[in-house]
Amino acid sequence: MIDDIAEKVYRCERLNLEDARRLWAHPNLAELGLLADHTRRRLHPEPVVTYNVGRNINYTNVCWVKCDFCAFYRKPGSSEGYVLSREQIFAKIDELVAFGGEEPKSCELLMQGGLNPKLRLDYYEELLSAIRDHYPMVQLHCLSATEIIYIAHLSRLSLAETIARLRQAGLDSIPGAGAEILDDGVRDIIGFRKDRTQEWLEVHRLAHGLGMRTTATMMYGHVETTEHRLQHLHLLRQLQDQTGGFTAFITWNFQPDHTGLGADPQRWQGRKATGFDHLRTVAVARLFLDNFSHFQASWVTQGPKIAQLSLGYGIDDFGSTMLEENVVSAAGTSHTGQMNLARMQELIRDAGYQVRRRNTRYQLVATPPRPAALAVAASA
Numbered sequence: 173m174i175d176d177i178a179e180k181v182y183r184c185e186r187l188n189l190e191d192a193r194r195l196w197a198h199p200n201l202a203e204l205g206l207l208a209d210h211t212r213r214r215l216h217p218e219p220v221v222t223y224n225v226g227r228n229i230n231y232t233n234v235c236w237v238k239c240d241f242c243a244f245y246r247k248p249g250s251s252e253g254y255v256l257s258r259e260q261i262f263a264k265i266d267e268l269v270a271f272g273g274e275e276p277k278s279c280e281l282l283m284q285g286g287l288n289p290k291l292r293l294d295y296y297e298e299l300l301s302a303i304r305d306h307y308p309m310v311q312l313h314c315l316s317a318t319e320i321i322y323i324a325h326l327s328r329l330s331l332a333e334t335i336a337r338l339r340q341a342g343l344d345s346i347p348g349a350g351a352e353i354l355d356d357g358v359r360d361i362i363g364f365r366k367d368r369t370q371e372w373l374e375v376h377r378l379a380h381g382l383g384m385r386t387t388a389t390m391m392y393g394h395v396e397t398t399e400h401r402l403q404h405l406h407l408l409r410q411l412q413d414q415t416g417g418f419t420a421f422i423t424w425n426f427q428p429d430h431t432g433l434g435a436d437p438q439r440w441q442g443r444k445a446t447g448f449d450h451l452r453t454v455a456v457a458r459l460f461l462d463n464f465s466h467f468q469a470s471w472v473t474q475g476p477k478i479a480q481l482s483l484g485y486g487i488d489d490f491g492s493t494m495l496e497e498n499v500v501s502a503a504g505t506s507h508t509g510q511m512n513l514a515r516m517q518e519l520i521r522d523a524g525y526q527v528r529r530r531n532t533r534y535q536l537v538a539t540p541p542r543p544a545a546l547a548v549a550a551s552a
């Protein structure tokens with residue numbers, strides 16, 4: 173029975189960890205959805221679902237960290253390693269702008285890569301400032317906390333100074349990638365070279381302190397327990413209470429193909445999270461993270477139909493059009509080929525919502541994407 177928790181939700185009272193534990197164990201998924209949807213409608217009374225015109229650019233796949241859940245990286249020295257040239261990056265941004273138009277900061281560039289020992293702070297400063305100067309319509313939503321920590325380390329600078337310099341060069345906001353599960357024991361198992369829990373939080377804390385906005389993520393369904401997920405959400409909620417700097421929460425499940433973790437039965441039990449797991453995770457997170465305004469769908473990992481269904485489990489935003497995706501698709505799962513903007517709009521409307529375009533800060537963008545862009549498929 174969760175009647176007492178439902179009462180708290182209807183009275184807008186904060187849920188505690190024990191409430192969240194009970195919700196996670198509650199067998200009736202539809203009831204979780206009803207409660208999460210109530211919270212979503214309280215926060216967003218208008219029947220609107222937003223999306224963002226954006227693309228990913230993975231500027232390098234060279235990475236020494238070698239996380240066991242990642243199929244994207246290539247070791248330094250690998251013949252398959254790459255660093256995109258300035259011309260290649262600009263050509264990709266040209267495609268984004270052709271799709272999204274000229275309104276300032278209306279097109280989101282999510283640029284992330286591996287931890288490449290050859291790329292120092294000056295590389296990033298030059299690249300970011302060049303993009304900022306050429307493309308005022310582009311929001312530079314770039315570099316995970318993991319990358320920023322490594323750039324600081326390579327450059328022998330403090331995290332605060334590194335973030336300030338990147339911001340000065342044009343970095344607008346920071347994506348929440350690299351959080352995985354914020355527990356050092358879990359991180360030791362899935363990627364022991366990766367930054368620690370407190371380091372990931374510190375990057376976001378510092379960025380918020382500079383007035384930057386960031387997102388928060390959770391990758392679940394590998395070696396973690398429900399308790400780890402709850403503690404992860406608890407850490408995010410605490411930081412959001414302190415700074416208010418997170419714009420959105422996004423969660424997706426571990427994609428095992430072509431990964432060291434996925435091939436290791438000692439560490440991974442071999443059961444990929446189902447759509448039910450995903451909806452439960454989204455709903456409980458929506459109820460617990462009462463200080464997060466927005467929840468994004470994860471159509472790349474869950475596919476169009478579960479993403480559409482998640483609109484009834486607390487999701488208010490369909491995320492990015494993501495004209496290119498390389499990381500999840502390297503792990504054998506990608507629904508990018510099934511999605512374009514027309515399809516995204518159809519999924520939202522069929523679920524009973526109006527469609528609105530937004531920017532990275534969740535401000536509505538009046539200019540629609542170019543009509544020809546509707547049919548441009550997301551690609552892997």
Ligand code: SF4
Pocket residue numbers: 235236237238239242243244245285286287318363
């Ligand atoms: S997840 Fe990121 S840090 Fe880890 S191996 Fe892949 S690219 Fe490197």
